[in-house]
Amino acid sequence: MAFRKEPQLPHEHPPRTGILLANLGTPDAPTAPALRRYLGEFLSDPRVIEIPALVWKVILHGIILRVRPAKSAAKYATVWMDGGSPLLVWTKRQAQLLQGYLGERGAQVVVRPAMRYGNPSIPEALDAMRAEGIERVLVMPAYPQYSGATTASTFDKVSEWGRKARRLPEFRFINEYHDDPAHIAALAASVRKHWAANGRGKMLVMSFHGMPERTLHLGDPYHCQCHKTARLLAEALELERGEYKVTFQSRFGKAKWLEPSTEPSLIALGQAGTPRVDVICPGFAADCLETLEEISQEAREAFLHAGGKEFHYIPCLNDSDEGMQALATVALRHLQGWPVSAEDNARLAGERRAAQERAKAMGAPR
Ligand SMILES: C=CC1=C(C)c2cc3[nH]c(cc4nc(cc5[nH]c(cc1n2)c(C)c5CCC(=O)O)C(CCC(=O)O)=C4C)c(C)c3C=C
Ligand SMILES: [Fe+2]
Numbered sequence: 572m573a574f575r576k577e578p579q580l581p582h583e584h585p586p587r588t589g590i591l592l593a594n595l596g597t598p599d600a601p602t603a604p605a606l607r608r609y610l611g612e613f614l615s616d617p618r619v620i621e622i623p624a625l626v627w628k629v630i631l632h633g634i635i636l637r638v639r640p641a642k643s644a645a646k647y648a649t650v651w652m653d654g655g656s657p658l659l660v661w662t663k664r665q666a667q668l669l670q671g672y673l674g675e676r677g678a679q680v681v682v683r684p685a686m687r688y689g690n691p692s693i694p695e696a697l698d699a700m701r702a703e704g705i706e707r708v709l710v711m712p713a714y715p716q717y718s719g720a721t722t723a724s725t726f727d728k729v730s731e732w733g734r735k736a737r738r739l740p741e742f743r744f745i746n747e748y749h750d751d752p753a754h755i756a757a758l759a760a761s762v763r764k765h766w767a768a769n770g771r772g773k774m775l776v777m778s779f780h781g782m783p784e785r786t787l788h789l790g791d792p793y794h795c796q797c798h799k800t801a802r803l804l805a806e807a808l809e810l811e812r813g814e815y816k817v818t819f820q821s822r823f824g825k826a827k828w829l830e831p832s833t834e835p836s837l838i839a840l841g842q843a844g845t846p847r848v849d850v851i852c853p854g855f856a857a858d859c860l861e862t863l864e865e866i867s868q869e870a871r872e873a874f875l876h877a878g879g880k881e882f883h884y885i886p887c888l889n890d891s892d893e894g895m896q897a898l899a900t901v902a903l904r905h906l907q908g909w910p911v912s913a914e915d916n917a918r919l920a921g922e923r924r925a926a927q928e929r930a931k932a933m934g935a936p937r
């Protein structure tokens with residue numbers, strides 16, 4: 572493999588820091604061909620499907636990519652927004668706002684959105700940062716809870732890009748922020764806001780994306796971190812043990828997944844005579860197919876059909892002020908020690924200029 576020829580950094584620019592805000596990825600269009608491309612990339616990641624590659628290749632190409640794309644495309648079509656897939660719309664907006672929120676809090680950084688699968692890709696975003704002269708990159712996977720399938724896979728893609736780079740930026744990587752007080756406070760504020768506007772039920776269901784159960788036994792901290800987020804959120808809201816329930820959604824494939832499963836739990840609540848549920852998805856930084864279609868549409872219908880009377884979906888933090896402040900707080904903590912303030916940047920630019928002047932005076936080549 573050859574390393575690429577890379578652009579020279581401009582001589583006089585402030586040392587620049589970038590944040591790569593990365594989420595999972597989403598199809599480019601709600602169509603079967605776009606879904607086939609997206610699912611093909613996503614489900615070929617060995618971090619996501621941990622079974623022998625050859626066996627999986629046969630199942631993926633022989634069955635899944637023949638059936639699932641059309642079915643999934645129809646679901647995406649029900650949540651598609653003017654600007655595209657909700658996950659992309661929200662991630663772009665969060666990146667744009669995060670740069671402003673950080674600026675207001677004294678950190679001058681460039682924030683770029685990226686998708687682990689699909690577009691804008693992680694390599695594309697990192698190339699763009701390099702072209703802007705960015706020398707330090709904080710990678711911020713938009714998953715509060717760490718999992719091998721999501722967080723570690725983001726790291727894989729960043730390091731795959733790095734393997735081709737001659738000159739690497741300095742990297743930092745955020746593993747998780749599931750128990751960050753600012754994040755918990757933001758979730759609690761969004762629940763309280765929902766209750767203030769809609770009254771409150773006696774049961775808050777916290778639904779997290781599922782994972783194969785064996786990943787828990789193999790040491791993935793995801794399950795524990797989901798429970799910790801839930802416990803801290805319940806504490807912040809002063810809920811008793813019987814006033815909330817943690818469930819796992821989006822089961823995929825035949826293996827056993829984390830339990831209890833969201834939809835059967837909601838059906839059981841409906842059948843047991845629980846009149847109202849409030850449902851929040853604290854594992855998603857932004858609304859997407861899994862929250863808007865699977866929870867706010869399908870799970871709602873299942874609960875009401877089972878005898879429930881009122882189903883309230885509490886949106887993800889998306890571009891809310893409390894959510895953006897939390898992302899900024901998490902980012903700021905990980906930026907510590909890097910020159911990001913206007914003063915730092917001005918001082919470093921001055922030092923660089925002075926060094927160049929001295930070199931010139933000594934007749935050194937620039
Ligand atoms: C938030 C954390 C997520 C974990 C953990 C996760 C694990 C995981 N997911 C699949 C399979 C699918 N997930 C799909 C969509 C999807 N998943 C997440 C997040 C997590 N996944 C998000 C944010 C999204 C939404 C994307 C969007 O475009 O809106 C899909 C695709 C949709 C579909 O066809 O149903 C699949 C498939 C596995 C197998 C897995 C753990 C091993
Ligand atoms: Fe998923």
Ligand SMILES: [Fe+2]
Nearest residue numbers: 821860861865
């Ligand atoms: Fe789903």
